[in-house]
Amino acid sequence: xxxxxxxxxxxxxxxxxxxxxxxxxxxxxxxxxxxxxxxxxxxxxxxxxxxxxxxxxxxxxxxxxxxxxxxxxxxxxxxxxxxxxxxxxxxxxxxxxxxxxxxxxxxxxxxxxxxxxxxxxxxxxxxxxxxxxxxxxxxxxxxxxxxxxx
Amino acid sequence: xxxxxxxxxxxxxxxxxxxxxxxxxxxxxxxxxxxxxxxxxxxxxxxxxxxxxxxxxxxxxxxxxxxxxxxxxxxxxxxxxxxxxxxxxx
Numbered sequence: 001x002x003x004x005x006x007x008x009x010x011x012x013x014x015x016x017x018x019x020x021x022x023x024x025x026x027x028x029x030x031x032x033x034x035x036x037x038x039x040x041x042x043x044x045x046x047x048x049x050x051x052x053x054x055x056x057x058x059x060x061x062x063x064x065x066x067x068x069x070x071x072x073x074x075x076x077x078x079x080x081x082x083x084x085x086x087x088x089x090x091x092x093x094x095x096x097x098x099x100x101x102x103x104x105x106x107x108x109x110x111x112x113x114x115x116x117x118x119x120x121x122x123x124x125x126x127x128x129x130x131x132x133x134x135x136x137x138x139x140x141x142x143x144x145x146x147x148x149x150x
Numbered sequence: 151x152x153x154x155x156x157x158x159x160x161x162x163x164x165x166x167x168x169x170x171x172x173x174x175x176x177x178x179x180x181x182x183x184x185x186x187x188x189x190x191x192x193x194x195x196x197x198x199x200x201x202x203x204x205x206x207x208x209x210x211x212x213x214x215x216x217x218x219x220x221x222x223x224x225x226x227x228x229x230x231x232x233x234x235x236x237x238x239x240x
Contacts, residue, residue: 016225031219033203033212034196083217095215102213105189106196 027073030080038106039098039115040086042130043122048078089125093118108143115143184211 032040045052055071062068086094097118100111108115115130122128135141179188189196200210205226207214 014226014228016227019225029219029223031206031214031216031223033206033214034199035213036215037199080217083215087215087217098213098215102211103186105187105191 024069025073027076028080030076030083032083035098035102035106036083036094038108039094039101039118040083042132043086043128044079044082045133046128046131047082048075051075051078085126086122090118090121093121112143119143182210184209186211 030037037044051071051074055068055075058068058071093114097111097114100114101107104110119130122130130141130143132141132143140146180186182188189200192200203212204210206219206223
């Protein structure tokens with residue numbers, strides 16, 4: 001990113017000169033980019049629901065970053081754990097799905113076939129089901145709908 | 151007398167110009183997006199995610215799926231530099 005005012009200093013070369021204080025525990029950062037993250041999003045959501053809700057409630061109290069460092073570390077670790085599990089068992093289907101998402105402007109609705117492969121593989125490996133939170137319960141969820149045509 | 155071929159030349163020129171601009175735009179977009187289709191209808195979330203992707207991979211449309219980020223990712227964020235642009239959001 002370009003930092004306005006730093007005309008001859010590209011944002012891409014920026015290295016933070018103020019590292020975090022030594023008394024804070026270190027945590028690995030999540031290394032997936034946008035498309036794989038979106039593909040795994042609903043599974044991370046069901047697996048890490050408690051940690052995510054804790055973090056959101058903590059942030060609701062106080063937006064200062066220092067206040068929610070502990071909950072933030074838990075969220076990061078849980079997301080990394082979920083992604084490692086997906087990669088260990090279903091890497092081929094996962095890659096197919098996020099490559100499709102990347103090519104289709106990250107629309108879930110345009111990539112239902114690879115998504116079905118990924119959902120079936122994850123259900124067989126771990127028993128995880130993709131669940132859209134807040135969806136109406138009296139009809140099938142959007143990714144399980146059978147189209148009227150074709 | 152049948153339709154003279156000279157009168158259809160302007161139509162051919164006009165269609166050719168449409169082809170040229172269409173091809174040129176598609177070439178420019180493909181070049182800019184590393185062979186992928188351009189993203190559209192980006193909201194704030196998507197823009198910030200694209201910026202994060204650039205921080206992780208170094209290119210605009212590169213994607214990686216390692217669970218753990220490389221060590222450079224912890225210190226190459228320029229987000230802190232602009233407090234004034236963030237409207238008080240941490």
